[in-house]
Amino acid sequence: MSIVVNERDIVIPGEALAEGLDFLPGDNTYRENEKIYSKVLGLVSIAGRVLKITPLSGPYIFKPGDxxxxxxxxxxxxxxxxxxxxxxxxxxxxxxxxxxxxxxxxxxxxxxxxxxxxxxxxxxxxxxxxxxxxxxxxxxxxVNGGRIIKINSQKVPRVIGKKGSMISLIKAHTNCDITVGQNGLIWLRGTPEGEQLAAEAIKIIEQKSHQEGLTEKMEQFLVSRTGKKIENYMPEESSE
Amino acid sequence: MVYKQRLDGRKDDELRPMEAKAGVIPNADGSASFKIGKTWAIAAVYGPRELYPRFLQDPQKGVLRCHYGMMPFSGSGERIRPGNSRRAQEIAMVMTKSLEPVVDLSSFPNAVVDVFVDLPQTDAGTRCAAISAASIALADAGIPMKDMICSVAVGKVDTKIVADLTYKEEQIHEFNPESHDATVADIPVAMIHNTKELTLLQLDGDITKEGLLQALELAKGATEKIYQLQKKALKEKFLMGEKQL
Structure with missing residues (x-):
């Protein structure tokens, strides 16, 4: 009757997460013989009694509204x-x-x-x-002009960041228009140098998406490349 | 003369030195390299993607398709003819059947997941190495799976029940004059890790019922070692990045 993993642990398919009926299987998990197992390679996330796995890779699953x-x-x-x-x-x-x-x-x-x-x-x-x-x-x-790059769709939330913090950071430092599709296609439009830098930054995020404190690391990277620090890159509280 | 000491000095239940790595092919959706002794398998997974010709599509669930190939230089000197052969076709089929019970493609109707395994070097146990590698690659690709599949060969050389036979052990009468009349059984096994259910069981050679049961008992311990390695390989891929930057 206990949980055997911690928040943000990396688990592989078939790895036991919890025993007993105290917990409920959420996304990407299943229950068998009173045990909850993971169904994908991903990070554990515990929300109250519900155990979920956030996949680290994998295909895009269509959702209405995306x-x-x-x-x-x-x-x-x-x-x-x-x-x-x-x-x-x-x-x-x-x-x-x-x-x-x-x-x-x-x-x-x-x-x-x-x-x-x-x-x-x-x-x-x-x-x-x-x-x-x-x-x-x-x-x-x-889409008019610019360039399209492709990343794994599971990394899209990290590219956008909490309340769009990551994407605003990149937009501010590269002067690019960036549109992120939930399916992992990203449209960049700006100066050629800006587009190049934004594409590089997004590729780095894709590689290091499972790490914590990524926004700060990306700010360091962008400041070192552009040579200027931008305060208050977050847009005013008006956008969705 | 009985076969007392294994040719490479291993214990009966000891596997050859193993090495596994996930994410070795950047272009693929998931990939893995798996080495056991001199046998080396590289697996790449692509998909789910569109499946053509259309008559192969299944509207109920996605299709799993495996490919197995030994590279031309992978044998012991003789060039191996590349491309499909009866043997490669059979192994591709048993790979598909041994992986299918854990891979859940119900949310990808009409699509296909392709698993390609090629072996740059071989020394017996290739189908087992291929399945173990494919299992890591599928997990790396983020395909929903009930569990991991761990595969290893067990068998009997003369009177000894052993794990992970080498090519020389399979052909013992050629390489060890003392055991020229020894019988050999080679049993590739694939197991679902949690339930210990068998998804692959083939047998080549001679063995009694008792011998087979003993060999399968040995396989439980041997597949557990494979599992630990698979787990380590998958987790390492992400922990490695943590140290950088």
Missing amino acids: KIIGEVIDILMSGWRIKTGTAYTAMLSMQDASSRFIRKDEDLSRILAVGDYVVVKVTKVTSQNLIDVTMKEPGLHK
Whole structure:
């Protein structure tokens, strides 16, 4: 009747986390014979009586409401097929792509051509992982200029940081526009040097994502590279 | 003359020196290197990704697909013809079957997880090394798994029940003139670590029922050693980074 791991321990699949019925199995865990086991390689997180594992690697799992970045790979009768960097493609239908009226015989490639990148939001996920996305909300648009880099989707929360602290830090020091998709695709736009530095910084975060105090380490790195320290990089309390 | 001392001087239940590392191939979603004695397996996992041709897709769950290959220079001098062979196909099949019971691909319908294992050097026990390496690589790739699979060969050389046979022990009558009429049994075993259930059990050679049961008992201890190494390899990948910076 006890717990055998600590918060933030690294566990491997099949490793026992707790014994007895005092604890409940949360995400990425399962119970068998009164014991709770981990199902993935990850970090233990204990929330009251619930044991969860935060994966250290692994594929992106679609959730409605997630903002993702994808590439248009095909034009269909009434929409576009979007490559998402996972095993599944997403569907962007015509009425979800643009608020303006699209004529019946209009050439859809004039709105989005094959090879374009888009920032979209997941609206629907079925059991077979058929994905519907929309581009009609504020902040969703076609990608113009800049560059796209890809990281493991499990590291996205660290790249954003608590209340966006990490991403604001990088934005402030590199003067880049940065849009992070939950699927691990990141769009950077700024000066070539700024983009380069931002890409480097994000790669470092991806590698060291399981460490604590990463924001401070990244601030040191960025200050040493740009040669200037920026106080109060966090935006005012207005954004979401 | 009976086989008293093992050819390389190991104890009966002793495995060859082992080494394992996770994350050796940066391009792959997960990877591992696993060495046991002179046998060396490198595994890379890609996916879940789209599966084509489409008739291979399973709408109920994702598909696990394994590939096994010995590199052309991996034998003892004779060039090994690369590419598929009956032997490689069989081993790829038993690898898939031994890993499938723990790998949970129910949330990836119509997709595939590819496991590629190649061996730069071989000295018996390749399918076991391949499975142990694949298990580390799958965990490293973040694929949901019920448990780890640990695999090792056990067997009988003459009257001795031993773990982790070498090629010379398998061919004892050639290398040890004193045991020219000895019988040898080579039993590759893969085990689910927590439940001790067998997911691979093959047998090549001659053994009695009692001998087989003894060998399988020995396998429990031997797979535990593999498990400890797999665990260490996976955790080390992340603890290493902690020391830097």
